[in-house]
Amino acid sequence: MEKKNLDWSGIGFGYIQTEQRYVSNFKDGAWDNGCLTEDSTVVLNECAGVLQYAQTCFEGLKAYTTEDGRTVTFRPDLNAERMFDTAKRLEMPSFPKERFIDAVKQVIKANEAYVPPFGSGASLYLRPYMFGTNPVIGVKPATEYQFRIFVTPVGPYFKGGAKPLTLCVSDFDRAAPHGTGHIKAGLNYAMSLHAIVSAHADGYDENMYLDAATRTKVEETGGANFLFVTKDNKVVTPKSSSILPSITRRSLITVARDYLGLEAEEREVSFDEVKDFAECGLCGTAAVISPVGKIVDHGNEICLPSGMNEMGPVTKKLYDTLTGIQMGRIEPPKGWIVEI
Ligand SMILES: *Cc1c(COP(=O)(O)O)cnc(C)c1O
Numbered sequence: 001m002e003k004k005n006l007d008w009s010g011i012g013f014g015y016i017q018t019e020q021r022y023v024s025n026f027k028d029g030a031w032d033n034g035c036l037t038e039d040s041t042v043v044l045n046e047c048a049g050v051l052q053y054a055q056t057c058f059e060g061l062k063a064y065t066t067e068d069g070r071t072v073t074f075r076p077d078l079n080a081e082r083m084f085d086t087a088k089r090l091e092m093p094s095f096p097k098e099r100f101i102d103a104v105k106q107v108i109k110a111n112e113a114y115v116p117p118f119g120s121g122a123s124l125y126l127r128p129y130m131f132g133t134n135p136v137i138g139v140k141p142a143t144e145y146q147f148r149i150f151v152t153p154v155g156p157y158f159k160g161g162a163k164p165l166t167l168c169v170s171d172f173d174r175a176a177p178h179g180t181g182h183i184k185a186g187l188n189y190a191m192s193l194h195a196i197v198s199a200h201a202d203g204y205d206e207n208m209y210l211d212a213a214t215r216t217k218v219e220e221t222g223g224a225n226f227l228f229v230t231k232d233n234k235v236v237t238p239k240s241s242s243i244l245p246s247i248t249r250r251s252l253i254t255v256a257r258d259y260l261g262l263e264a265e266e267r268e269v270s271f272d273e274v275k276d277f278a279e280c281g282l283c284g285t286a287a288v289i290s291p292v293g294k295i296v297d298h299g300n301e302i303c304l305p306s307g308m309n310e311m312g313p314v315t316k317k318l319y320d321t322l323t324g325i326q327m328g329r330i331e332p333p334k335g336w337i338v339e340i
Pocket residue numbers: 060184220221222223224225244245246247248249283284285286
């Protein structure tokens with residue numbers, strides 16, 4: 001496969017249009033057969049449901065080249081399942097899981113020239129999404145939808161090594177109890193923009209959101225789950241019905257237990273105990289783990305012992321093992337790596 005002549009390690013995280021995307025439409029109660037298309041535009045009626053009441057959801061996953069030259073993707077079945085659950089909660093028609101996985105494979109295959117070569121640190125980001133297309137003016141679910149997957153090559157998340165982040169405890173809430181925090185809905189991001197722009201303006205990299213009801217428990221950031229390491233090397237991730245079930249975080253728990261022999265627990269984490277942790281990281285598809293060095297709560301600084309220069313040692317082991325599995329250097333658990 002002849003690769004595109006792109007500056008793979010310098011491309012950053014933005015939209016680069018490729019030739020092919022996958023599209024399927026839902027009408028009269030059924031999804032059509034779906035197909036690949038070169039048309040990158042979406043033309044909608046001015047009253048389309050997505051434009052009025054934000055009926056839209058999405059997923060994110062990556063394809064990349066392994067050390068031995070295979071094109072693979074990571075656990076697409078979990079993205080299929082999560083989008084299925086998200087769609088249900090938003091009263092959208094679920095896209096069948098087998099078809100989701102098939103569409104993922106088709107769109108990677110069709111854009112194989114854009115899957116960055118091994119060693120570049122870059123990958124091909126896939127964005128599956130769905131939105132209501134027919135006119136909706138009274139508040140109700142749309143009756144017609146479009147499911148699409150486009151792809152875009154993205155550069156290495158950390159250029160020149162992972163620099164620990166500084167977070168601030170947000171005064172805004174990300175998700176209400178019994179709300180939509182556990183699904184990947186566009187609306188969760190729309191309302192987070194003001195909070196992240198404000199945090200950046202104040203010099204922070206990310207927000208730490210606490211639970212909306214009591215503001216005593218750690219939830220997550222705008223787009224990544226927390227992972228903590230205790231001083232006796234136990235991995236801890238917050239449990240809450242209003243955080244998004246990150247596939248990276250769930251995979252890291254398995255890596256901690258089954259590959260590194262560490263104890264790992266998912267439980268409520270009170271903000272008061274954050275000062276006692278040895279390491280902290282943010283988990284998500286984009287960066288796998290971003291180390292956190294400092295968390296600021298209204299002027300009170302919590303400085304993680306791992307410091308502001310590098311990942312903590314356990315975080316580093318988790319990162320190296322999961323990326324080793326993804327890159328084909330370490331034997332994966334069954335079903336994690338899907339070859340294209
Ligand atoms: C997508 C997302 C994550 C990360 O999930 P992954 O499946 O690991 O990419 C975490 N939190 C939120 C709010 C998200 O939307």
